[in-house]
Amino acid sequence: MIEINGITKKFKNETAIDYRDMVFETGKSYMLLGASGCGKSTLLNMIAGILSPESGSILIDGEDMTQKSQKEKDRFRIERIGYIFQDFKLIEEMTVLDNLHILRLEGVDTSDAGDILTSLGIAEKKNAKIKHLSGGQKQRVAIARALVKKPDIILADEPTGNLNFAIGEQVMRELCEVSQGKTLIAVTHDDRLAKYFDEIIDMNEVTGGKRDLFSEQEGK
Ligand SMILES: Nc1ncnc2c1ncn2[C@@H]1O[C@H](COP(=O)(O)OP(=O)(O)OP(=O)(O)O)[C@@H](O)[C@H]1O
Ligand SMILES: [Mg+2]
Numbered sequence: 488m489i490e491i492n493g494i495t496k497k498f499k500n501e502t503a504i505d506y507r508d509m510v511f512e513t514g515k516s517y518m519l520l521g522a523s524g525c526g527k528s529t530l531l532n533m534i535a536g537i538l539s540p541e542s543g544s545i546l547i548d549g550e551d552m553t554q555k556s557q558k559e560k561d562r563f564r565i566e567r568i569g570y571i572f573q574d575f576k577l578i579e580e581m582t583v584l585d586n587l588h589i590l591r592l593e594g595v596d597t598s599d600a601g602d603i604l605t606s607l608g609i610a611e612k613k614n615a616k617i618k619h620l621s622g623g624q625k626q627r628v629a630i631a632r633a634l635v636k637k638p639d640i641i642l643a644d645e646p647t648g649n650l651n652f653a654i655g656e657q658v659m660r661e662l663c664e665v666s667q668g669k670t671l672i673a674v675t676h677d678d679r680l681a682k683y684f685d686e687i688i689d690m691n692e693v694t695g696g697k698r699d700l701f702s703e704q705e706g707k
Pocket of ligand 2: 528
């Protein structure tokens with residue numbers, strides 16, 4: 488279970504986002520909706536321990552991420568969180584399989600890489616370089632890379648943002664299928680995909696609102 492309690496995130500003292508409290512239960516899937524800039528990616532980055540909030544706590548199974556050192560956060564992410572980035576962050580010059588096996592450098596057992604590629608219908612491309620794949624194929628590789636470490640938490644930032652609706656829907660269905668029993672938090676703008684999720688969280692309602700500290704000061 489992931490509990491977000493009283494989180495505020497500030498950037499360079501100009502933008503502040505107050506998040507309302509949220510709970511993400513183990514084994515459930517959540518769709519995060521919300522206007523551009525409302526703080527969806529920032530929330531995923533804080534859960535993943537890539538960014539730290541200025542106040543509040545992020546409890547994952549009772550462990551407070553905000554109290555960990557950066558090294559501890561990195562280890563936690565490597566062991567427990569599969570993060571599918573909006574821009575994939577795949578290595579274009581390397582093959583599909585090598586993009587998965589490179590996780591061995593982080594101590595991940597990648598022996599299931601081939602099976603995971605098969606389950607996502609991309610096994611026939613395993614020896615192709617990423618730069619020769621279509622957007623939908625890259626998306627599947629990015630999902631496979633997130634799954635290879637068998638995370639119990641999957642964070643997906645616009646996992647269908649680069650795909651047309653038909654392929655996006657298929658990829659979302661696959662992502663939800665492979666996430667059974669795990670906690671899945673996916674950002675998407677497309678409310679036609681809502682049917683694949685247990686819960687929809689509208690971040691426009693959930694965040695307390697973005698504050699512009701600079702204009703607050705000016706107004707005084
Ligand atoms: N590294 C940063 N430095 C300064 N401001 C940032 C930084 N990252 C995010 N922000 C600001 O924080 C706010 C939330 O950004 P975030 O990327 O979380 O939004 P989002 O909801 O994911 O938007 P989108 O739907 O466009 O991806 C925005 O106003 C953004 O400008
Ligand atoms: Mg974003």
